[in-house]
Amino acid sequence: MSTEPLKIHLDDRDIGRSLRHDVRVGLTGVPKWLPPKWFYDARGSELFEEITRLPEYYPTRAERAVLATHATEIAELTGAKTLIELGSGSSEKTRLLLDAFTRRRGLGTFVPLDVSASALAASTAALAADYAGLRVRGIVGDFTRHLDRLPAGGRRLVIFLGGTIGNLLPAERAEFLTRTRAALEVGDWLLVGTDLVKDPAVIVPAYDDEAGVTAEFNRNVLRVLNRELGADFDPAAFTHVALWDPEQEWIEMRLRAQRPVRVRVLDLDVAFAEGEELRTEVSAKFHPEGIAAELASAGLHAERFWTDPDDLFGVTLARAD
Helix, strand or coil, X not given: CEECCCEECCCHXXXXXXXXXXXXXXXXXXXXXXXXXXXXXXXXXXXXXXHCCCCCCCHHHHHHHHHHHXXXXXXXXXXXXXXXXXXXXXCCCHHHHHHXXXXXXXXXXXXXXXXXXXXXXXHHHHHHHHCXXXXXXXXXXXXXXXXXXXXXXXXXXXXXXXXXXXXXXXXXXXXXXXXXXXXXXXXXXXXXXEEECCCHHHHHHHCCCCCCHHHHHHHHHHHHHHHHHCCCCCHHHEEEEEEEECCCCEEEEEEEECCCEEEEECCEEEEECCCCEEEEEEEECXXXXXXXXXXXXXXXXXXXXXXXXXXXXXXXXXXXX
């Protein structure tokens, strides 16, 4: 086994500056909004792991089913020597790919990139222990900012799982895919997971579960702001809302003020009218031809597209032209 010291491109000061910027811009916007990355402190990450096990939350199970079925094919098609994972977290689903590449032989390096140094240190140590001979090189960074820091050389497969690409707005997705292509060489690969457009009666409960776990996850962002910025949000004053937008074909998660609320955060005095909503997440859903077109616009050719048996979730393998 071989694990290297983490390469740090994002530290606590960077994260603090980014949080302050997002809060200042988002809470003075009309309508108010916050980006979903601020859900994920330690408690938020625990809540999300709980969400992935809920009966209503199909994406994790469906994507896992795709990878379990097609991991060997992915290894054979790409012949990758280096596997790079963006927003890696625990890299749990990635183990299906690592198992397939290990059986095939030839994979030399795994490079997980994540914003959390502590989570990355734990996951890289576990992976290095479990995959003898694999070189593990963790990068602490933000996939929207640090794609130019990815290691070069060898045939590479970049993976971006979980439907996370759907959290980016269309212009942000275009920029992300363009920057991803710029970080790749001709012949490198991108594997991306996308939740698919389907009956909203299936989608909405995945973001508004009966047990209320997603509601707590949503309100957790207010606790993050209270702790990190000294804000005085009362999370109990906000209810969780999940709405399907049929025109944009995405879910919006929001927090709705149950009464008039005034909050002090940074040097801002932020007022919420009764019923006013704070958007905390967009989660776009895709058609196969739509994601292929977005990839093509960035210079990435969709070579394969797979779904689970129920056609809930798609995984696309694209090649850098």
